[in-house]
Amino acid sequence: MADVYYDITDDVKRDVLAATDLVALIGAATALKKTGRSWKGLCPFHNEKTPSFHVHPEKGFYYCFGCGAKGDAISFVRETERLEFAEAVAYLARRAGVALPVRKSGTRVDRAKETRTAEALAAAAAFFRYALRRHAGALALLEKRGLSEEEAVGFGIGAAPDSWDALKTTLSGRFAEETLLESGLLQKSPETGRVYDRFRNRVTIEIHDARGEVLGFGARSLGDEMPKYLNSPETSRFSKGKLLYGLDRAKEAIRKHDTAIIVEGYFDRIALARAGCENTVASMGTALTPAQADLLARHAATVIAAYDGDPAGIAASYKAFPLLLARGISVKHLVLPGGHDPDSYLAAAGAEALRAAVEGAPALVAALLARIPGPGSDPSARAARLREAVEIVSQARDTVLRHELLSALSRGTGVPLAVLRGSAPAPERPGPRPEAGGPSADERRSGTSPQLPEGEERILSALMMDWVDARPLVRRIPPEIFSHPIAKEIFTALRAVAETDQTLDFSELESHVGADAGPLVARLLLQEPTASGKTEEGVRGLARLHIPLLQLKIRHLEEKAAALQPEIHRAEISGDKNAHARLSREKHGLAVEVARLKAELKSELRRPSSRDARE
Ligand SMILES: [Zn+2]
Secondary structure, eight states: OTTOEEOOOHHHHHHHHHHOOHHHHHHTTSOEEEETTEEEEOOSSSOOSSOOEEEETTTTEEEETTTOOEEOHHHHHHHHHTOOHHHHHHHHHHHHTOOOOEEOTTOHHHHHHHHHHHHHHHHHHHHHHHHHTTOHHHHHHHHHTTOOHHHHHHTTEEEEOSSSSHHHHHHTTTSOHHHHHHTTSEEEOTTTOOEEESOOSEEEEEEEOTTSOEEEEEEEESSSOSSSEEEOOOOSSOOGGGOOBTHHHHHHHHHHHTEEEEESSHHHHHHHHHTTOOOEEEOTTSOOOHHHHHHHHHHOSEEEEOOOSSHHHHHHHHHHHHHHHTTTOEEEEOOOGGGOOHHHHHHHHOHHHHHHHHHTOOBHHHHHHHTSOOTTSOHHHHHHHHHHHHHHHTTOSSHHHHHHHHHHHHHHHOOOHHHHHHTOOOOOOSSOOOOSSOSOHHHHHHHHSOOOOHHHHHHHHHHHHTHHHHHHHHTTSOGGGOOSHHHHHHHHHHHHHHHHOSSOOHHHHHTTSOTTTHHHHHHHHTSOOSSSSSOHHHHHHHHTTHHHHHHHHHHHHHHHHHHHHHHHHHHHHHTOHHHHHHHHHHHHHHHHHHHHHHHHHHHHHHSGGGHHHHO
């Protein structure tokens, strides 16, 4: 096989997966029994006595509630036959009788195609930079952040005009429509077949690979249009979870300090760079993925986690810690005062304060200790936080370091080292866990997939169960109403899939989410639908969403209004009458909307048909 290369595009991959009989493939390794729409058997990846391994042929994936093993036919063959990706696809293609397009490595045609895509993205970047000059709305948004036009362009920021075809018209003389569609710059409406600009009336941010080549764009809306951030679609070239935004520019500074700062958003990265911390990269709106942690580990010995200071941001940091420690990285945690993120803190407190905060970021143990309540407080709350801290430091790869971190926790809390050690789990090893017997599937369930707030999980579950009916609805639900980052991530992935796909397919959906969300996606997809297709039952299932959606919307607007209060206060103190009036008006507007939604909720709850949704 060494001298033959297969040209495995996303289309080829899809064809091979579609032609593969997943139940027959996996059934050869373990006996499967049909239960509802899925098949169940003993997990081939871990030892168990009662089956917790599911295969869902329609959605093309397997999932084990016991050990968390999951994937499609390709990952199954890779795991069991120890094959590389291309070999696994070739193996399945032979098995299913699908002919693969063969090529010699890097034939002229392939290279030309890749070059054209890269050129189209570079041309789009130049167009957006040029368009920024004439886009008053985009310039105003940047000015509010203290960014001049020249400075913004220096950071790879541009603007997409408020038009359906400005980019299309400009580039179509030089590039084939197919190239522009493939590079994600244009998109095609599945209903009408119309082709139009993907990014419209937005501030655009170039996303480069480590060498500085444009791979795609992030694009922020100017007002409240949803989604707030729209990214280039996921392709084999552009995969958000495997990239770190800003690495091309940050590389040198990271090497110099042997330290990287990891933040959530594009503008956080830009804010820190402007404050002189050039060694900053962003995980682009998601919690750090294992692939991003690998990338960080290749560049820096120390990482400062500087996610937002709000509860979601702190949760994201706590998820990043074990990933970083497991890769031998020394970790610090920066929490900015007042729930600020680096971008808002730069605006509120200035460059010097932001730089000082970074320099004073406490080492991991100190940061963990700061969030453990003192000995006088509620013992169970204290124990929970302490256990969380022990679990995090137990992921340190180096045994000596692990001992040092545990000792420091022991000294800081006064809890004897032996007690902490007793509650420490073994560091996580990649791959399936070889365990015999073990707890039941239900007991392990919570261990392998994250717990979401109940209302949010119910909404996701209802949408995924009745996808045919839910698909048009998905576009109208703003992602902001989900508070849990994983819920938001899965919902955003559903929106992306809804634009193109009639059916929900595991590999497609999983390619849109980070590793943390994968198990939950699998669990939700394994639910039996309430009804197939457009039946009354399916529609009723979706109607039940109305109440939890209203509740989430109300909560979201109330939080938004509460967040305005400190700004109003600041405007009052600084005597900025205009800002004060504008913010007060905004807050009043939110209050009116909340009152309206509450009235709607009240009348919904009174309706007899909604009784089952009340609970
Ligand atoms: Zn298993």
